[in-house]
Amino acid sequence: MTNENKKYSSGDVSRRDFLRTSSLAVGGAVIGSLSAERGAHAASDDTIKVALIGCGGRGTGAASQALSTEGSVRLIAMADVFDGHLQSKLEVLQKEAKDKVDVPKDRQFIGFDAYKDAIALADLVILTTPPGIRPIHFEEAVRQGKNIFMEKPVAVDGPGIRRVIAAAQEAKKKNLKIGVGLQRRHETPYLETIKRLHNGAIGDITSMRCYWNGSTPWVHTRESLAKQFGRPLTEMEYQLKNWYYFVWLCGDHIVEQHIHNLDVINWVKNGYPVKARGMGGCEVRKGNDYGEIFDHHSVEFEYADGSILHSMCRHQPGCWNSVSEHVVGTKGRCHVGGDRGGHRIEGENAWSFPRGTPTKNPYQQEHDDLFAAIRDDKPYNEAERGAMSTLTAILGRMATYSGKEITFDQALNSQVDHLPKIFAWDAPAPVQPNPDGSYNLPIPGNAEWLKKIV
């Protein structure tokens, strides 16, 4: 929190001062950093009005962190496709921050188009649906001139990434502030470690490793959902409820989880890989409830300087686990972060982040940073970087699903669009189960599958 920002947060700033500092002339038009609309039509105070779109676990966390930033913040609208999700999370947030939650019935929006109404009411929107939907919501929030916090990943395929990049550029022109939930970028021990790497502590970085090896996340069986609903679900309902296991919604766990570790390596390298090759499959996590994703991926990413990142991610219980990043350089090595002794440099410039140093929760820090940028009207746009790291993970998935060497440009320019043509509960989901309830998994090396992958 900067001193400058404290001035605005403490409530001792006049309304006129606040509007002056939160507006910027861009190309002759006045664009507010609260939102384009409020920049043009003066608001009544310095409260930042927040709308939550995607009322699940992370959305609730993000809303709570937004409400915990300095200055006046109110949650004023919520949107979800399932009313039950919205109601249960509204209750949680009301218990946690009663005075800051003001979401009456007429600001609760349900359905596939609910996001538009919620966005319209806010200065800042939190986009926390499954990632496949993100490009649509991000585009709309930018179109409406709103500041945005969106969770990672920001898309699940090349067409989605291109939409996000285009909207990110538009957001820059509109002076919108955009945060992306890659919270390690705001975590002090990571910042301190990577600053040293960028200053040459281990020389040129020649090889990298990173992992997200863990166990299987939540799953909802068709039977348990039918019991909950009191009827069998449509395929679209089922896939939305069980989104983790469908590529069009989740991107596979290499995209949904492992993006964090891949993003750290991109950050260390100050760049993105140029190609990837790998292998993967579904060996242990068998059964119709687990959709169409792999349970392990192992990928070699090659960067422009020829250095190789070996990445692994696995959802298999009882195996060697780690969520961490490590790099080797010409003058030493570094355990960049995560378990297995992270934030530690070995070699001639040996160093480690002092154990026990109090640091702020990175989820809170990323919101503090975004809200400070809004109040101080400082440039803040993490969207493109979030898109490029998301694309890195998508590239890895394309390599393991296809069994081919795939370039970054191929991934970026891919025409394979996983989203459904129509969003409705009775519309066809983009993938269909077989008569026995199973879903087809990609077959690496298969020419027919290749067309669905790259």
Ligand SMILES: NC(=O)c1ccc[n+]([C@@H]2O[C@H](COP(=O)([O-])OP(=O)(O)OC[C@H]3O[C@@H](n4cnc5c(N)ncnc54)[C@H](O)[C@@H]3O)[C@@H](O)[C@H]2O)c1
């Ligand atoms: N940064 C992190 O460490 C971190 C941690 C957890 C999750 N996440 C990310 O947050 C996002 C959400 O994850 P989660 O764990 O909260 O999932 P979740 O299933 O708990 O919540 C997602 C919510 O979005 C709703 N939704 C789905 N489609 C929608 C649509 N079209 N319009 C409106 N609402 C819709 C769902 O009904 C659900 O309530 C994912 O992208 C995930 O990767 C990030």
